[in-house]
Amino acid sequence: MFPQLNGQEAGLIQSPDSPIPWTYRFDWQTRQWKQGPDGRYVRTATYAEYLAETAKKILNTRRFRYAIYSERYGVDFLSEIGRVKTGLSLAVIRTQAEEALEAHSEIERAQVVDMKIENNRITFYLELLGSRGSTKTEVDAWQR
Template sequence: MDWRNRRLELTDSGHPRKTQTYGEYLVQTAMKILNTERFQYVVYGEDIGVEKSEWPGWEDIEIKRDIEEALTAHTEIEQAEVLSMQRVGRDMYLQISLTGLVGTALLEEEIRL
């Protein structure tokens, strides 16, 4: 699968498209968390988001821990497991298994560092 061609679907006004399945909702929730820098926004608590700006200097094991902790801090996500992670320049390709309260999903995305 070419992850670079996968993008969150947006409405004409640029907002995320309303999800139609629980799996889509889990992936959309996870993407919001992965694209939110921890401690940057006063409106979010200190357990919301990841420390993505620090990732370029971190070991892969530290990044995986940051991702899994951030995702499971959300009340809807019971378990998150980074299945694979590949760095290519300033891009990171992730495959994450998500277990929510009422279902599961597989997130496969490219994250820009």
């Protein structure tokens, strides 16, 4: 009734020799992909850079906004940023941010160390533990 799997479990586990994941770098001021001197889009070079860039992309994307992302990608609080003091508590924002980050396959644990709110902007200070390393980063999220 059930299929038989033949093979070694060791073949399914990623080896430390496998290349680090990468993503394209984004310029958050101009809202454009960063380009190198040759015109090619710039990719992250280290695992810490990859984790930081991924966190920025997740925390600046509203859930269900883009059909290319799954329902687990992005956050819900972006539409509430202008009404934070009356409509949404900081504990809820912190929890949503940590859950959204931990839903990513490479991020094992995300902790919001501190948050700062100014106008329509929230700045997160994060500690991220990925499957291949960890990093500390700062992420600005704002209403678009």
